[in-house]
Structure formats: C-alpha cells, structure tokens
Amino acid sequence: MSRAAIRYAKAVLDLTSEASTSKEVYGEMKDVQKTIEGSKELQLMLKSPIVKHEDKRAVLKEIFQGNSKTILSLMDILLNNKRVNLLEGIAESYISQYNKQEGIIEALVTTAIPLEESLKQKVMAKVKELTGATNVILTKKLDPSILGGFILRVGDMQYNASIANNFDQLKKELNTSR
Amino acid sequence: MAEVKPAEVSAILKKQISGFEASASLDEVGTVLTVGDGIARVYGLSNVQYGELVEFAGGLEGIVLNLEEDNVGVVLLGPSKEIKEGSTVKRTQRIASVKVGEEIVGRVVNTLGIPIDGKGPIAGETFELPLERKAPGVIYREPVTEPLQTGIKAIDAMIPVGRGQRELVIGDRQTGKTTVCIDTILNQREFYDAGKPVYCIYVAIGQKASTVANIAKVLEDKGAMAYTTIVAANASDPAPMQVYAPFTGAAIGEYFRDTGRPALIIYDDLSKQAVAYREVSLLLRRPPGREAYPGDVFYLHSRLLERSAKIINDDSIAKEMNDLPDVLKNKVKGGGSLTALPIIETQAADVSAYIPTNVISITDGQIFLETDLFNAGVRPAINVGISVSRVGGNAQIKSMKKVAGTLKLDQAQYRELEAFAKFGSDLDAATQNVIEKGKRNVEILKQAESNPFTVEDQIAIIYAGSKNLLRAVPVVKVKEFERDYLEILNAKHRPILDELKAGKLTDTVIETLEAVAKDLSAKFK
Numbered sequence: 001m002s003r004a005a006i007r008y009a010k011a012v013l014d015l016t017s018e019a020s021t022s023k024e025v026y027g028e029m030k031d032v033q034k035t036i037e038g039s040k041e042l043q044l045m046l047k048s049p050i051v052k053h054e055d056k057r058a059v060l061k062e063i064f065q066g067n068s069k070t071i072l073s074l075m076d077i078l079l080n081n082k083r084v085n086l087l088e089g090i091a092e093s094y095i096s097q098y099n100k101q102e103g104i105i106e107a108l109v110t111t112a113i114p115l116e117e118s119l120k121q122k123v124m125a126k127v128k129e130l131t132g133a134t135n136v137i138l139t140k141k142l143d144p145s146i147l148g149g150f151i152l153r154v155g156d157m158q159y160n161a162s163i164a165n166n167f168d169q170l171k172k173e174l175n176t177s178r
Numbered sequence: 179m180a181e182v183k184p185a186e187v188s189a190i191l192k193k194q195i196s197g198f199e200a201s202a203s204l205d206e207v208g209t210v211l212t213v214g215d216g217i218a219r220v221y222g223l224s225n226v227q228y229g230e231l232v233e234f235a236g237g238l239e240g241i242v243l244n245l246e247e248d249n250v251g252v253v254l255l256g257p258s259k260e261i262k263e264g265s266t267v268k269r270t271q272r273i274a275s276v277k278v279g280e281e282i283v284g285r286v287v288n289t290l291g292i293p294i295d296g297k298g299p300i301a302g303e304t305f306e307l308p309l310e311r312k313a314p315g316v317i318y319r320e321p322v323t324e325p326l327q328t329g330i331k332a333i334d335a336m337i338p339v340g341r342g343q344r345e346l347v348i349g350d351r352q353t354g355k356t357t358v359c360i361d362t363i364l365n366q367r368e369f370y371d372a373g374k375p376v377y378c379i380y381v382a383i384g385q386k387a388s389t390v391a392n393i394a395k396v397l398e399d400k401g402a403m404a405y406t407t408i409v410a411a412n413a414s415d416p417a418p419m420q421v422y423a424p425f426t427g428a429a430i431g432e433y434f435r436d437t438g439r440p441a442l443i444i445y446d447d448l449s450k451q452a453v454a455y456r457e458v459s460l461l462l463r464r465p466p467g468r469e470a471y472p473g474d475v476f477y478l479h480s481r482l483l484e485r486s487a488k489i490i491n492d493d494s495i496a497k498e499m500n501d502l503p504d505v506l507k508n509k510v511k512g513g514g515s516l517t518a519l520p521i522i523e524t525q526a527a528d529v530s531a532y533i534p535t536n537v538i539s540i541t542d543g544q545i546f547l548e549t550d551l552f553n554a555g556v557r558p559a560i561n562v563g564i565s566v567s568r569v570g571g572n573a574q575i576k577s578m579k580k581v582a583g584t585l586k587l588d589q590a591q592y593r594e595l596e597a598f599a600k601f602g603s604d605l606d607a608a609t610q611n612v613i614e615k616g617k618r619n620v621e622i623l624k625q626a627e628s629n630p631f632t633v634e635d636q637i638a639i640i641y642a643g644s645k646n647l648l649r650a651v652p653v654v655k656v657k658e659f660e661r662d663y664l665e666i667l668n669a670k671h672r673p674i675l676d677e678l679k680a681g682k683l684t685d686t687v688i689e690t691l692e693a694v695a696k697d698l699s700a701k702f703k
Contacts, residue, residue, distance in 0.1 A: 003247075130204070153207070156222045158266065161202035172237065173198055174191070 005089030006097075012074055012090070013097050021070065026098045028067050033091040035063065047085045056084055105133035110141045110151040110162075127154060206269040210234075211249060213261045216416050217461045220250045220267050229310060233268045236260040240267075241274055241418065244462050251462045253418040255290065276426050278433040279304035283377060286394055286408040289419040289426050294410065295394075305505040307433060309425040312501040313484035320490045322542075325573045326376070326442065326517050329365025329630025330358060332560045332623045335582035335640050336589075337545055340573025341376075341440050342488025342515040346537055348522045348529065349547030353559050355521045357627050358545065359444045360393060362519065363402050365630035366442065370405045377434045377441040378406040381427035384420050384450035387412045400628065420454035421478075428485045431516045435489060436499070438511025443486070447521035448479060452533045469532045476536050479520075483540050486518035543567035557624060562589050576681040578633065581641045585619065588644065592616025611646075619643045621656035634675040635664050637683075638691060647695035651702045663698055667691075 016022040036042055045051050045059065060075050078084040099106060107127045109115065115123070120138065127136050131154055148163035208222030218240060226232065230242045232252055238260065244251025252267070276291035281302040286295040293300060322340035339345045347355050359380075366376040380397075382390045390410045397403045407430055411423035424445045434441035445451070452475055459472035467473050489496055489512055496512035520541065522534050527548065529538065538544055543566045552559035571579070591612055598605060599613050622643040625631070631639075639660050642648055651659045667675055674690045677683075 149202075156206050156208065156224050157204065158207040158268075159202060159204050165203065168237075169201075169203075170195070170198055174194060 002086060002089055004083060005086045006093045008074070008078070008083070008086065008090045009093035009097055012070065012094055013101070016070060017101075019070075021068065022098060022101075024068060025070055026095065028071050029091045029094045029098075031067075032064065032071065033088060033095065036088045036091070043088070046087060053079050053082075053084075060084075102135065103133060104135045104137060105131050105154060106137045106139065108139045108141060108153040110143045110146060110153070112142070112144050112146050112148050112162075114142065115140050115150075123150065123152065126159070127152065130154065130157070130159060208232075208250065208267045210261060210263055210265050210267060212263065213254075213258050215461045216254050216258060216418065216458075218252045218254060218258070218261060218267070220252055221248070223250050223267060223269060226250055226269055227273075229273050231270045231272050231274055233270050234261050235265045235267075239270070241422075243458070244464075253458055253462075254416065255418055256416065274309045274422065275306045276309060276429050277304040278307050278430050282407050282430060283405060284403045284407070286390075286410055287426070288415070289409070289411050289423045291426060291430075305433065305503070307429045307503055307506070309422055309429055310481075311429065311432065311485065311503070313481065314487050314489060315500045318487075318490055318496060318499045320488045322488050322569045322573050324440075324488075324515070325570075325575060325633075326362075326440075327365055327368075327633050328358070328362040329632070330361055330558055331625055331631055331636050331640065332558060332562065333358070333545060334574075334631075334633065334636055335578065335623075336562055336586045337543065337560070337565045337567045338570035338574040338578075339517065339519075339543075339567060340488075340570045341517050342486065343543070343567070343569055343573070344483050344486045344518040344520065344541040345567060345570070346520055346522060346541040346544040347547070348524060348534060348538070348544050349559070350524055350527055350549050353547035353549055353552050354557060354627075355523070355547055356393070356446055358547070358558055358560075359446065359519050359521065360396060361628060361630055362442070363397065363406055363444070364400050364628060366405060367400065367402055368632065375405045375439075377431075377439060378402070379409060379427045379431050379441065379443040380406060381409045381424050381443065381445050383411055383423050383445065383447060384413050384454060385410075385446070387414070396628065417454040417457045420451060421458055424448070424451055424482050428482060428516075432485060433506070435487070435514040435516040436496075436502070436506055436511075437509050438489075438493075438496075438514045440515045440517070442517045442519070445482075445518065445520040447523050448537060449523045449533050452478070471532055475533070476540075479533075479537055480540050483518055483520060483537075486516045488515040489513060542569045555624070556620060557627075560623075562586060563593060575633065575679075577678050577683040578637050578640075578681075580683050581637050581644060585640060585644050588612070589616060589619060592619070614649065615643075615646050617653050618646075618648045618651070618656050621653060622648075622660060624657070632679075634679040635668075637678045638667055638675065639664060641688075641691050642695045645692070647692060648699060650699045655702050659698060659702055663695060666694055666698065 013022060016025045046056065057079050064071060078087060105127065109123050124136050124138060146162040146164045149161045151162050152159040206223060206225060208220040211219045211221050223232065226242050228242060228245055232240050232242060234240060238254060238256045240252040240254045242250055243253050277300065279300060279302045281300050285293050285297065285300060288294050322342045324341040326339045326341045328334055328339060333339065347358055349355050363378045363380065366378055369376050380393065390412060394408055397406055409423055409427045411420040427443050427445065431441045431443045452471060455475060455478055456471050460466060460470065464472045491513035493512045497510045499510065502510065520537060522537050524531065524534055545565045546561040547559045548561045551561060595609055595613055598609065622639055642663065648656060648659060671690055674687050677687050
C-alpha cells in the first residue's frame with residue numbers, strides 16, 4: 001500500500017465520518033475492492049499509462065454508476081490527479097482504517113471440512129480472547145491439506161491448531177533428537 | 179560402532195512420541211510475494227527485526243536483510259524449490275547463531291554450525307553464540323605481546339605475527355597463500371603436544387568441495403585436526419551461506435578467545451566472500467558502488483576483523499566485556515586471543531583494487547606473495563620488501579629479534595644490487611659481499627611445504643645467515659648445510675637451542691653457533 005493511497009483513504013474516511021455515511025461507503029469500498037481484485041483486465045487498464053483518462057473515466061462510470069457521490073467524486077479526483085492506479089489501494093486502506101476506527105477485526109479461518117455454526121461461535125470466541133476485539137468479521141476458507149483442526153489468521157498473527165502443523169512439529173522433534 | 183538393534187530404535191521412538199505434546203502455536207507470520215535468485219520478498223511480518231531468522235513452510239530458514247515500507251527482503255539459506263507465492267513465513271524470534279562447544283574441535287561444519295563430516299551431531303555441552311557480535315571495546319583489550327609462531331622462517335623472522343593480530347595474506351592465484359596458512363596451522367601441533375593448544379579455525383569460502391576435502395585430509399594426516407575446526411561454505415552453497423561463513427568462524431573463535439585461550443582463524447578467502455555479498459546486495463537492490471560492491475562492504479570486513487583481539491589478562495575486567503552472550507557469562511576468562519589471517523586473492527597483482535585496499539587498511543600488516551618469486555623457485559614466495567607487520571615486532575621473542583634485526587634490511591639491499599650480479603667479478607668487494615650473502619639468505623629462507631621449523635631452529639640458521647657464516651658454502655649447497663647444521667645442534671647442543679627458545683642469546687650460545695657453523699662449512703668447500 002503506498003503512502004499516497006493511505007492519505008486519500010484517510011481523507012475519504014474523515015469526510016464520510018463528518019457526514020456519518022462512513023458505513024455505507026465502507027460497504028461500497030468493499031465492492032470496489034472486490035470488483036478490481038476480480039478483474040485482471042480492469043487492474044491492467046487502471047495501471048496502464050497508454051489508456052486515455054477519458055476512456056478510464058467512462059469505464060469507471062459505467063461499472064460503479066450505482067455508487068454514492070463520495071465514491072464517484074473520489075474517482076474523478078483520482079483521474080484528474082493521474083492517480084487512478086491507486087484506487088484498489090485506497091479501497092483497501094479505507095477498509096482497514098475504518099476497521100481500526102470501529103474496533104472491527106477481520107479474521108481468516110482455514111479448516112479441512114466446512115465449518116459448522118456451533119464451531120464458528122467457538123472460533124469467534126477464541127479470536128475475541130486472543131485479540132480483545134469486540135467485533136469480528138470471520139472469513140472462512142477450505143483447505144483439505146491441513147488434514148484437521150483449524151488455522152486462524154488475524155492480521156500478521158497466526159494461531160495454528162491444525163493436524164498438519166502437529167505433524168510438522170513431531171517431524172522436527174524426531175529430526176533434532178536423532 | 180556397536181550395532182543398533184531394531185528394538186532399541188523403536189523403543190527410543192516410542193519414548194519420543196509419547197513425550198511429544200502437540201501444541202497449537204501462535205506465531206507472527208507473513209506471506210511470500212515473490213521468490214527468486216535466493217531472495218524472497220515477504221508481505222507482513224510487521225514486527226520482524228533486522229538479521230532475524232524466519233522460517234518458511236517446509237522448515238527452510240532465511241535471514242531478514244531488508245526492511246522496507248511494504249515488504250521484507252529475506253535471503254534464503256537453502257534451495258528455494260519448495261517455496262511458493264502465497265506460502266506463509268514465520269518469525270522465529272531468534273537471530274542467526276551457531277552452536278559451539280569443546281567438541282566442535284576436529285569437526286567440519288557448515289555456516290549454520292551443522293556438521294558435514296558425517297560424524298554425527300556435536301557432542302557435549304554446546305552454547306548458542308550469535309554470528310554477529312560487536313568487537314570487544316578498548317578497555318577489554320591488551321597490546322599484542324605474545325608471538326604466534328607460523329613455523330615459516332621468512333615470516334617469523336621478518337614479518338612476525340603476534341597473538342591477537344590480524345595479518346593479511348595477499349597475492350595472485352597459485353602463489354601459495356593457502357599453503358602458508360595451512361603450514362601455520364600445522365606448526366601449532368607443537369603447542370598442542372605441550373598441552374597449551376592454539377585452537378585453529380579454517381574458514382573455506384566459495385572453494386571447491388574437493389579442495390576442502392584435500393585440506394581436511396592434510397590436516398588429519400599431520401595430526402592437526404585434533405585442535406582445528408573447519409567451517410566450509412563451498413562454491414555450490416547459496417551466496418548467503420558464503421557471506422556468513424566467516425562470521426560463523428569468528429563466533430567459534432570467540433568462544434575460545436572469551437574462555438581465556440588462544441585461537442587462530444584463517445579466512446580463505448575474503449575476496450570470494452565480498453563477491454558473494456555483492457551478489458546478495460545486488461539481488462536485494464541495494465545501490466552498487468565502486469566495482470559494483472555495495473557501500474557497506476568495508477564495514478562487512480572491518481566488523482569481522484575487529485573481532486580478532488587480545489583480551490586483557492584480568493578476569494574481573496574481562497567478565498564485564500561488551501556484548502557478551504548470556505550463555506558465556508560465567509565462563510569468561512581473561513588473557514585469550516583471536517589471531518586472524520585473512521586471505522585476499524588479487525587479479526594480476528593489482529593491490530589497488532577495491533577489496534584489497536580495504537582489507538590492507540583494516541589489518542595490522544600484510545604478507546605479499548608474488549608469482550615471479552614463486553616461479554623463480556623462492557617458496558614461500560614472500561616479497562619481503564613490501565610485506566610488513568605493524569604490531570608483531572613487540573611480539574617477537576628477544577633472541578629472534580636480535581638475530582633477525584638486520585635481515586630485512588640486508589635483503590632489501592641485496593634486491594637492489596641483484597641486477598648488477600650479472601657483471602660478476604667486475605664489482606667491488608663490498609658489493610659482491612652483499613650479493614653473495616643475500617643469495618645465501620634467500621636460500622635459507624626457502625622452505626618446503628608442510629615443513630614448519632621450530633623457533634630455536636629458525637634462530638640458529640638465521641643467525642648463521644645474517645652473520646655471514648656461510649660465506650664459504652656454495653649457494654647450491656646451502657640447503658644441505660642447513661640440514662646438517664640443525665642436525666648437529668639438535669643432537670649435540672640441545673641446551674643451547676633451549677636457551678634460544680627461552681629468548682636468551684648469551685655469549686656461550688653465540689660461540690657454540692659460530693663454532694658449529696665454522697666446522698661444518700669447512701666440509702662444504
């Protein structure tokens with residue numbers, strides 16, 4: 001994430017907080033991020049210095065036409081400042097800054113089999129215990145290669161309670177004491 | 179080795195497995211962005227420290243060498259085959275270190291201190307010592323006063339090395355740099371046998387594995403492995419391993435130094451290490467400077483060589499030493515030393531290249547080896563005129579200092595007049611005298627490989643040379659004379675040699691030496 005992206009995001013967050021529309025914009029930012037992340041062509045086009053600004057403007061208008069005025073004017077500003085390549089970073093930064101402001105924690109849980117609701121509650125409790133956060137957004141991921149148990153990732157911290165990890169530890173133990 | 183019964187193995191395994199408690203681990207992690215050329219760029223790991231070890235999936239370790247705004251540059255200490263984009267990297271909270279103990283002596287280890295000689299793990303108590311450690315401060319040091327005998331006449335007489343000194347060995351390829359250093363290790367056998375060993379560490383950087391195996395064999399055959407450790411980062415090892423190998427050697431040397439014992443370390447060679455460091459630095463996109471080396475290549479060598487020191491002979495002060503690892507705290511003794519013999523290979527005798535000038539300025543003197551001398555049969559091919567030892571003079575024993583005092587000057591004079599030698603008898607007597615004496619001294623200073631001389635033998639023969647006692651002996655017979663002369667002295671005049679060894683050059687000693695030389699030279703007429 002570039003410094004410029006963080007600054008743009010901060011400005012948007014300040015603006016929306018004043019107008020108390022930050023929650024709606026938060027949802028829209030997530031959409032923006034998902035859209036850009038999902039389309040390689042869009043990423044390339046935004047980064048490309050060959051594509052004319054007017055073409056970029058038209059494309060963005062077309063894709064994000066239903067969004068709030070804040071988002072649309074952000075895009076206009078970026079186009080004028082020749083910084084439209086930062087759009088994805090700004091969305092990302094906005095989301096993380098909003099999360100920080102509201103005390104929301106995003107956690108990624110990886111399991112070998114789909115997670116049941118009761119287990120999900122337990123995992124949520126574990127996250128709250130580990131981080132002290134009040135509001136947790138849990139993303140689920142399936143990965144059969146971890147064999148069993150779960151891996152919880154919150155930011156840069158990882159809580160690894162998977163069977164594969166236990167095997168790795170056992171392997172190391174047997175190797176070092178040989 | 180006793181045969182291992184299958185039951186024994188499974189019993190041990192059973193015990194290990196039953197004692198194993200699987201625990202969930204809480205780690206700080208990051209994600210690999212890119213990997214290539216032995217460098218991984220990692221996103222995340224926001225609290226990682228410079229120089230910390232990190233662990234990749236599959237157990238491979240790396241060292242953090244770049245902390246940037248949005249990523250961390252990690253050099254890998256092994257093959258990058260199993261690492262993929264998106265795989266996780268764990269912090270280990272450890273800095274790069276090596277396990278050292280008494281039993282590391284006689285072993286061949288790699289940069290991480292892992293034995294590669296197939297003799298199993300290092301036995302006994304080991305201490306985990308950091309690779310990067312600050313050099314001892316001024317108050318914990320002492321001037322160099324004790325000699326480190328190399329067993330090579332030309333060096334011990336004219337370019338003496340003291341314990342705690344850093345003496346550079348520099349020269350083109352194939353001039354005998356490694357041989358000089360290996361002979362020095364071999365000469366320490368005498369002290370090992372006397373129960374006062376000088377622990378030797380030979381660091382091989384970027385050499386062929388076969389060369390290292392050969393050296394290990396020579397040391398083994400001559401009984402030198404009993405007090406020597408080899409640290410090897412071969413040409414096929416990744417560049418970071420080659421960069422850190424000298425630091426591993428220094429960490430091992432510091433273990434002996436800080437426990438009050440003398441140690442000798444040979445870095446063979448630092449120019450290859452600098453090249454490996456350049457490779458790593460360029461891959462990490464650090465800006466290149468002169469000869470494309472990074473800006474801190476001087477610091478790379480200066481901080482390494484500063485760790486060679488003579489520690490003050492006072493336990494209470496030595497215990498306060500700066501940057502002492504906790505594991506060593508209650509084992510510290512004063513009076514230890516770490517002597518370094520770094521080797522630099524020059525290209526076409528160009529000592530004004532970047533790395534040679536750097537290392538020349540860091541060290542306390544240098545031994546120049548020259549191709550021309552080597553090819554002329556002067557071996558070791560030391561150019562006495564430009565080789566110096568800036569601090570070793572104080573470390574020479576008294577008798578040697580007296581005997582060899584004029585030798586360097588005499589030889590310099592001889593080199594100047596050598597060109598006239600062709601005119602033969604047209605020269606005046608004084609000039610001819612200098613030339614004849616110089617020729618014989620050159621013969622005396624020649625020495626075969628793996629044939630170290632004891633200090634008393636050295637003094638005896640150099641006395642004969644510098645007092646011109648060989649004037650009657652033909653130049654081609656000087657070697658023969660030397661052999662017989664030392665044989666007679668060792669057989670019939672042992673007390674005289676013992677006095678020389680003790681540093682005394684009394685009138686009786688001088689009389690005996692002159693008498694023996696006179697008798698013997700009569701036979702060679």
